[in-house]
Amino acid sequence: MRKLPLFLLMLLVAAIGPGAAAANAAQKKTTTSYYLSLGDSLATGYQKDATGAVVYSKSDYTHRLFNTARKSTPKLKLQALGCPGEDTTTFQAGGCPVVRKPADATSQLKRAVAFLKAHKGHVKYVTLAIGANNFTKCTPNGAVDLTCVSAGQATLKQDLPKIFAALRKAAGKNVPIAELALYNPYLQFYLRGTDSRSLALASDGLAQAVNTDIRAAAKGSKLLIADGYKAFDSGNLATTTTFDGQSVPTAVAEVCTFTQMCLPAPQGNIHPTTAGYKALYKAFLKAFKL
Numbered sequence: 001m002r003k004l005p006l007f008l009l010m011l012l013v014a015a016i017g018p019g020a021a022a023a024n025a026a027q028k029k030t031t032t033s034y035y036l037s038l039g040d041s042l043a044t045g046y047q048k049d050a051t052g053a054v055v056y057s058k059s060d061y062t063h064r065l066f067n068t069a070r071k072s073t074p075k076l077k078l079q080a081l082g083c084p085g086e087d088t089t090t091f092q093a094g095g096c097p098v099v100r101k102p103a104d105a106t107s108q109l110k111r112a113v114a115f116l117k118a119h120k121g122h123v124k125y126v127t128l129a130i131g132a133n134n135f136t137k138c139t140p141n142g143a144v145d146l147t148c149v150s151a152g153q154a155t156l157k158q159d160l161p162k163i164f165a166a167l168r169k170a171a172g173k174n175v176p177i178a179e180l181a182l183y184n185p186y187l188q189f190y191l192r193g194t195d196s197r198s199l200a201l202a203s204d205g206l207a208q209a210v211n212t213d214i215r216a217a218a219k220g221s222k223l224l225i226a227d228g229y230k231a232f233d234s235g236n237l238a239t240t241t242t243f244d245g246q247s248v249p250t251a252v253a254e255v256c257t258f259t260q261m262c263l264p265a266p267q268g269n270i271h272p273t274t275a276g277y278k279a280l281y282k283a284f285l286k287a288f289k290l
Helices: 006-030 061-072 088-093 108-118 146-171 185-192 194-220 250-258 274-288
Strands: 033-039 046-048 054-056 076-080 123-129 177-181 224-227 240-243 246-249
Touching: 033 061, 033 108, 061 076, 061 123, 061 274, 088 108, 088 146, 108 123, 108 146, 123 146, 146 177, 146 194, 177 194, 177 274, 185 194, 185 246, 185 250, 194 224, 224 274, 240 250, 246 250, 250 274
Parallel strands: 033 076, 033 123, 123 177, 177 224
Antiparallel strands: 046 054, 240 246
16 A cells, blocks of 8 residues: 655645544534432522412522523523431432422432433533531421531531432532532520520531531532531631621621521521522532533
8 A cells, every 4th residue: 555645644634634623623513411409408599579379480599500501501401309307317318308309309319320320421511509407397386406517517428428429429420510509597595685696606607517517528529518607707706897786797798688588577597598599609619610
């Protein structure tokens, strides 16, 4: 077989190369890819209106992140599996208390793992918000059940490494998965009077301990952290500002901006306001470097 001169080979490579690169780029733009949103009510945009009725905001971090990501990935699709009320136990075993679709009765973790395996190589982003509901039942009527808190933290510390490891194994090592570090809605107790102020300030220690556990588990499975604690300025107890005619730690005022905790009954609850969901969206943007 007659060999081509070297300079002809170089010309041929130069001619084919750009076309092949362009074809690959075009293929990437036309290939369907996915953003998988997992977790509890925070992943679903859960809020309450003035009547106390539950609404699901499309201004939540999931939809904001999806709309931003698909600007650079036009064929991106959203797969949202979040279930309000999910804790680390029900996430693995099933039994989430607010099943919005019949198919959601199956464990969210099992559905997530199945989805990741079925779409191997096509999942661009995974977000996860899980752990807050290990503690929501521990504040009945504004009091704090310390036994409940201790049990919730022990369960979280045991469950998160298993959850994160299962997602990482199913997704593969290159898929970015970001878990939410929790903000502290219970700082609002500071506004309930002198007797509740020490409880509000003490809640920061719990929030930091829980987030330490979240970060440790995330590091073990190479998950990213979207810092909701920092986004809501939950640790800013040293500086003060004025809120509702009184001087309060800045973090207390911020919890009223970013959550519905300071709204009157029946609307008041721990979930983010629209401003709060936007702040969480920015935290995920930072985690993914988007």
